[in-house]
Amino acid sequence: MPTLTIHPTGEVIYLETGETVLSGLYKAGYSYTVGCKRGGCGICKVDCHGGTFSYERPIASTVISDEERVDGTCLSCRAVPDTDITIELRGDNVRLVNPFLRQINEKARLRAEAAIATHTCRQGPPSAGTSEE
Amino acid sequence: MGVMRMGYAHVRVTDLTEAKNHYASTMGLYETHTDVSPDGARRVFYKGWDEWDHHSVVLEEGGVGVVKYGWKVEKSEDIDIIEKKAAGFGVTVERMSKGENPEIGDGIRFMTPSEHVFEVYHEATAIGTEVGTHNPEAFPRHLVGVGAPALDHSLVTAEDVQGMEDFLREVFDFYPTEKAMTSLDDDGECVGTWMTSNNQIHQFAVIGGPQGKLHHFAFRLGDWHEVGRAADLMTMDDVPIDVGPTRHGITRGQTVYFFDPSGNRNEVFSGGYLAFPDRPVNIWTVDQLGKGIFYHARELNERFTTVLT
Numbered sequence: 296m297p298t299l300t301i302h303p304t305g306e307v308i309y310l311e312t313g314e315t316v317l318s319g320l321y322k323a324g325y326s327y328t329v330g331c332k333r334g335g336c337g338i339c340k341v342d343c344h345g346g347t348f349s350y351e352r353p354i355a356s357t358v359i360s361d362e363e364r365v366d367g368t369c370l371s372c373r374a375v376p377d378t379d380i381t382i383e384l385r386g387d388n389v390r391l392v393n394p395f396l397r398q399i400n401e402k403a404r405l406r407a408e409a410a411i412a413t414h415t416c417r418q419g420p421p422s423a424g425t426s427e428e
Numbered sequence: 429m430g431v432m433r434m435g436y437a438h439v440r441v442t443d444l445t446e447a448k449n450h451y452a453s454t455m456g457l458y459e460t461h462t463d464v465s466p467d468g469a470r471r472v473f474y475k476g477w478d479e480w481d482h483h484s485v486v487l488e489e490g491g492v493g494v495v496k497y498g499w500k501v502e503k504s505e506d507i508d509i510i511e512k513k514a515a516g517f518g519v520t521v522e523r524m525s526k527g528e529n530p531e532i533g534d535g536i537r538f539m540t541p542s543e544h545v546f547e548v549y550h551e552a553t554a555i556g557t558e559v560g561t562h563n564p565e566a567f568p569r570h571l572v573g574v575g576a577p578a579l580d581h582s583l584v585t586a587e588d589v590q591g592m593e594d595f596l597r598e599v600f601d602f603y604p605t606e607k608a609m610t611s612l613d614d615d616g617e618c619v620g621t622w623m624t625s626n627n628q629i630h631q632f633a634v635i636g637g638p639q640g641k642l643h644h645f646a647f648r649l650g651d652w653h654e655v656g657r658a659a660d661l662m663t664m665d666d667v668p669i670d671v672g673p674t675r676h677g678i679t680r681g682q683t684v685y686f687f688d689p690s691g692n693r694n695e696v697f698s699g700g701y702l703a704f705p706d707r708p709v710n711i712w713t714v715d716q717l718g719k720g721i722f723y724h725a726r727e728l729n730e731r732f733t734t735v736l737t
Contacts, residue, residue: 330735332668334442335492335691338735353442355492355691355737 296407297376302344302383309404316341316348316371316382324396325389334358334373343369346380430510431600431625434632435500435552436529437582437645438486439692440493444470446689447487454665455647455694456575457485460555461530473530476647477558477568478577482531485579485645492690492737494642496545497582497632498532499600504550511536511548513599526551541595542586543640573665574658576647580697581630583644585637585736590618592634597623605629605703606678606710608717619714622678629679629700641736644685646695655682658696662686670731675723678712692737 299308299319310319317329317339330338334350337358350373359370369382391397441447451457457474460483465471469490473483481500488495501507514521514536521538524547533551540546558568567575586592596602608620622630635643649655652673659673662684670693672684681700688694712720718727 328730328734330731331670331687331691331693331737333687333689333691335687335737336735338731353446353690355442357491357493 296411297346298379298404299376300345300379300381301389302381304389306389307404309400309407310376313351313375316369316374316376316380320371320389322396323400324391324393324398326392327384327389328386329372332372334370337370339371341369341371341382341384343367343374344381344383346376346378348374348376348380351375429502429625430506431499431548431602431631432502433500433626433628434497434579434581435481435549436484436486436498436532437579438488438495438498439642439645440491440495441487441489441688441690441692442492443689444472444487444489447489448472450665450667450688451485451487452572454573454661454667456572458558463530475555476576476578477571479579480554480557481552482555483552486529492692493640494544494582494584494645494737496537496547498529498547498549500552501548501550507535507548507550510599514538517595517598519595519599524549540592541588542584542592542634544584573661574647574649574654574696576649576696578648580646580648580695581628581632582642582646583633583635585639585641585643586634587636587639589621589634589636593618593621593623596632596634601625602632603705604709605707606712606720608635608678608712608714608720610714612711612713620678620712620717624703627702627704629681629703635733637733637736642692643736644693644695646697649696649698651698652682655684655696655698659684670735671722671725671729674725677716677720677723678710690737691735693735 297310299310308319308323330336334354352373354370354373451474460475461473463471469488472487474485475483511521519538521536524535524537526533531553532549535547535549537547559565602623602625604621604623606622607618609616620635622633624631655673662669668687670685675682679700682698684696686694
């Protein structure tokens with residue numbers, strides 16, 4: 296359950312496992328300039344400042360250079376985060392176009408964080424966990 | 429009469445399996461051939477149900493964008509005439525032999541001033557429409573998905589739109605049916621041109637932009653209802669719709685713009701009025717271009733001029 300942080304506004308968006316950066320942003324009510332949504336046009340590039348991501352579906356080699364493969368360029372329609380990641384949009388900043396969806400995403404993120412906290416708490420330190428049993 | 433129609437659009441796709449699913453299952457084209465190109469790329473050939481020649485769409489695995497367009501001429505002499513005119517325009521023309529493209533005859537190949545590869549040919553293996561010619565039914569009973577009957581036209585970008593219009597007029601005997609101009613004054617610059625050789629409202633269109641790029645290639649449909657139904661099917665198959673269903677002010681055609689699984693823009697197009705060489709050319713000024721392209725929204729979306737493959 297990676298989170299996506301948008302630099303510099305600091306918005307934190309909750310993604311489902313396997314969800315692309317673009318899909319996560321849209322589902323949370325945000326919009327920015329995108330094109331074909333199929334890895335062919337390169338319009339939806341963002342910069343990844345922290346964390347890692349993978350492309351699980353094909354992208355056109357013509358829209359991502361070898362240099363861009365390693366410099367943090369992230370084709371957001373195809374990029375699936377492996378870890379929590381921080382991105383910065385190019386040109387226009389991300390626009391909140393649907394506050395309702397943002398609210399739903401925020402609640403999902405808080406629930407996920409609470410679930411992790413409870414899980415960690417219940418397990419506790421390894422020794423404490425075994426002594427209860 | 430020279431060029432009769434755009435015979436084939438040959439495009440690149442990043443993943444052939446996904447592309448085949450789109451062009452066969454969603455668009456409903458008929459697969460007629462598969463092979464591996466001399467360069468080692470896998471290819472698939474398709475035709476629409478109402479087309480009689482061997483193929484109208486070729487998919488080649490690896491990358492995106494257009495490889496080339498094929499143009500079918502009425503008479504074999506037309507190839508020689510076009511070869512001379514293209515050479516006269518200063519373009520280097522090479523001969524292509526029968527079989528260089530599967531099931532396509534001898535012809536010529538050249539790079540246009542817009543840096544798109546054109547092939548001109550007269551012979552293609554005829555395999556017939558899906559309804560035949562003897563007391564034919566109105567359409568095949570078991571069409572798949574959209575069931576596109578035929579390839580229709582394409583829009584590309586070029587740095588010098590007027591130059592490309594001059595080229596198509598000179599070499600192909602095309603004439604413009606509609607144009608987009610920066611102003612109605614004499615010094616207005618042409619930023620878009622929609623051209624044809626016959627009554628079809630446009631066969632090839634050019635707008636300002638980078639050299640050698642594909643904006644879209646389009647499939648023909650019958651009417652508004654079929655365009656709407658195609659859009660429904662795109663939603664069912666999770667095809668990203670760019671715009672539509674809507675109408676173009678330019679050509680008056682009804683349309684959906686959408687993307688194939690590699691990001692190449694496709695269109696389904698119906699209607700459009702009959703073109704005649706003596707009909708006065710419609711002119712769109714850039715301030716009204718939004719209405720010209722998308723007649724209802726009346727503004728260009730941010731993808732129209734930026735998303736190219």
